[in-house]
């Protein structure tokens with residue numbers, strides 16, 4: 362049976378002498394493992410589509426649940442990401458994260474769109490790798506069902522915009538006032554949120570996906586946002602993300 366998909370190669374491994382085994386992230390169908398025969402030969406027709414970060418229309422042959430790449434039309438190769446170690450590490454991390462959480466369907470389609478926008482922003486240097494990482498982490502957490510509540514303190518009802526000593530509760534994902542906390546209840550996992558960081562958090566959840574990477578923060582606020590988005594996300598992703606350490610060493 363033949364089957365058409367649109368997807369991006371998020372991992373590639375050599376197989377045999379001339380073949381590759383690809384991990385392909387699609388929208389609707391989530392992650393597929395695709396065998397790509399002959400693509401390590403320089404003359405192979407699917408050579409460019411069978412590389413890491415390549416986004417293509419793929420015609421697959423399906424037998425007994427196994428996919429084999431037959432034909433492809435390349436749309437984007439994000440090749441420039443390979444020319445810089447930080448950009449490359451970022452690309453690998455974004456791909457691993459997206460495929461770790463995608464279960465396909467409508468949500469999978471949104472995740473794929475977010476990933477393509479992030480890789481585009483990285484390749485065109487529309488934002489720094491740290492900004493792209495933070496934005497991607499926060500938005501993907503929201504996409505997979507963990508949109509935090511940034512409206513008001515759930516203890517006293519004060520609007521989050523008006524809170525002076527603003528805190529973010531990481532386990533349950535809400536803003537609250539530091540003054541409202543009762544230490545006798547035990548401390549939860551939380552982070553301090555400055556005005557600039559708070560504005561960025563709201564931006565990340567509300568603007569269209571092609572604009573989320575377009576913001577600037579001074580260093581202190583970016584450090585605050587980066588720590589917060591990573592902690593918030595890692596509390597929600599069960600798999601260990603192998604590419605995260607590599608990225609952090611190169612950021």
Ligand SMILES: [Zn+2]
Pocket residue numbers: 514515516517518519537538540541
């Ligand atoms: Zn309060």
